[in-house]
Amino acid sequence: MRIAITTSGKDLDAPVDPRFGRAKSFVIYDTDSGQWSVLENAQNLNAAQGAGIQAATTVVNAGAQAVLTGNCGPKAFRTLAAGKVKVYTGVSGTVREAIEQLKAGQLEAAGAANVESHSGTGL
Amino acid sequence: MRIAVASGKGGTGKTTVATSLALVLADAGSVEFLDCDVEEPNAHLFLKPAIERREPIQIPVPRVDEAECTRCGRCAEVCQFKAIAVLKDTVLTFPELCHGCTGCWMLCPERAISPTGREIGAVESGWAGCVGFHHGWLRVGEAMSPPLIRAVKRQARQADFTVLDAPPGTSCPVVESVKDADVVVLVTEPTPFGLHDLELAADMVAALGLPAAVVINRAGIGDGRVNDFCRSRGLPLLLEIPFDRRIAEAYSRGEPLVAALPECHATFQALAEDLQRIAAR
Numbered sequence: 001m002r003i004a005i006t007t008s009g010k011d012l013d014a015p016v017d018p019r020f021g022r023a024k025s026f027v028i029y030d031t032d033s034g035q036w037s038v039l040e041n042a043q044n045l046n047a048a049q050g051a052g053i054q055a056a057t058t059v060v061n062a063g064a065q066a067v068l069t070g071n072c073g074p075k076a077f078r079t080l081a082a083g084k085v086k087v088y089t090g091v092s093g094t095v096r097e098a099i100e101q102l103k104a105g106q107l108e109a110a111g112a113a114n115v116e117s118h119s120g121t122g123l
Numbered sequence: 124m125r126i127a128v129a130s131g132k133g134g135t136g137k138t139t140v141a142t143s144l145a146l147v148l149a150d151a152g153s154v155e156f157l158d159c160d161v162e163e164p165n166a167h168l169f170l171k172p173a174i175e176r177r178e179p180i181q182i183p184v185p186r187v188d189e190a191e192c193t194r195c196g197r198c199a200e201v202c203q204f205k206a207i208a209v210l211k212d213t214v215l216t217f218p219e220l221c222h223g224c225t226g227c228w229m230l231c232p233e234r235a236i237s238p239t240g241r242e243i244g245a246v247e248s249g250w251a252g253c254v255g256f257h258h259g260w261l262r263v264g265e266a267m268s269p270p271l272i273r274a275v276k277r278q279a280r281q282a283d284f285t286v287l288d289a290p291p292g293t294s295c296p297v298v299e300s301v302k303d304a305d306v307v308v309l310v311t312e313p314t315p316f317g318l319h320d321l322e323l324a325a326d327m328v329a330a331l332g333l334p335a336a337v338v339i340n341r342a343g344i345g346d347g348r349v350n351d352f353c354r355s356r357g358l359p360l361l362l363e364i365p366f367d368r369r370i371a372e373a374y375s376r377g378e379p380l381v382a383a384l385p386e387c388h389a390t391f392q393a394l395a396e397d398l399q400r401i402a403a404r
Contacts, residue, residue: 049220056208082213
């Protein structure tokens with residue numbers, strides 16, 4: 001299974017970015033092979049609106065089936081749900097720790113957005 | 124003649140000036156009054172029109188026929204507001220983000236997108252005495268008022284004088300309200316905040332190439348820097364309305380200034396004549 005983890009860095013030891021739509025990057029990690037790559041999200045960082053929708057589109061079309069992040073707003077959540085991507089919010093620590101927590105079954109998929117629209121702006 | 128009443132700062136007295144202008148102009152010819160502040164219309168509190176009709180206003184938003192769609196992504200690419208997301212297996216629309224530009228259905232190579240309507244508010248029309256009255260109500264939660272402002276402006280009948288009460292600020296809703304005016308009245312107050320926003324408003328009307336003039340409200344509460352600014356920019360300062368308790372009391376009762384203080388009638392007549400001269404230049 002491919003998972004996307006929001007990060008403010010560019011490797012497995014970087015911190016999880018608490019923002020989804022305006023995360024600096026996504027680590028796309030394959031839990032079967034252990035291989036990973038980084039997807040930049042720079043174009044959304046300063047988008048006036050629609051950052052969550054665009055980021056969710058990127059993640060869905062990268063083939064991810066799960067997202068690990070801090071917060072996820074309603075439009076991003078709706079887009080991810082349409083792409084059949086499970087969303088795990090409230091995740092912190094490093095990207096590696098987040099992956100281990102998911103593998104150990106310590107994370108619970110969210111049933112809805114956990115923050116309002118535009119929560120990632122001004123952080 | 125079309126007179127738009129605008130201001131940078133809110134609460135300077137746009138509606139006080141606009142309603143009194145409309146009432147004195149009604150002595151000289153037919154008048155249509157357009158309250159273009161569709162986010163918080165208030166001119167009806169003073170002109171007390173009898174509303175005769177209400178019309179819901181819609182903007183066109185996309186509807187995607189998923190059977191025809193090939194997920195090519197052209198629509199999402201042209202949308203500047205991320206109102207369409209093209210995923211591997213489906214397409215999502217976010218009507219609340221759509222500005223109704225028509226780009227997605229014009230450019231869809233499969234003709235899989237067609238326009239459908241989304242209600243953003245309503246316009247109401249009626250008569251305030253012999254003044255034709257029109258205003259709009261933006262649905263609570265809507266972010267975009269210009270399409271509704273355009274709908275308010277479409278209601279106006281041909282008249283000798285059209286008075287437009289603009290929303291505050293200097294952004295799209297104001298530009299939409301004032302852009303085809305023959306003259307723009309900028310209402311301000313003699314305070315640092317009033318001056319700051321007057322400068323922005325003066326730059327906006329200059330960028331639109333519109334003749335403008337200034338009215339100072341609550342004259343006496345601040346300093347002379349607004350007067351200095353008007354002189355330096357060649358903006359005619361046509362009227363200073365004093366800071367007077369009787370004016371505030373009339374306002375709080377919903378009485379137009381020229382009705383509450385009859386001595387103001389001649390003052391506003393002079394203002395109307397000055398504006399006609401500026402518009403005719």
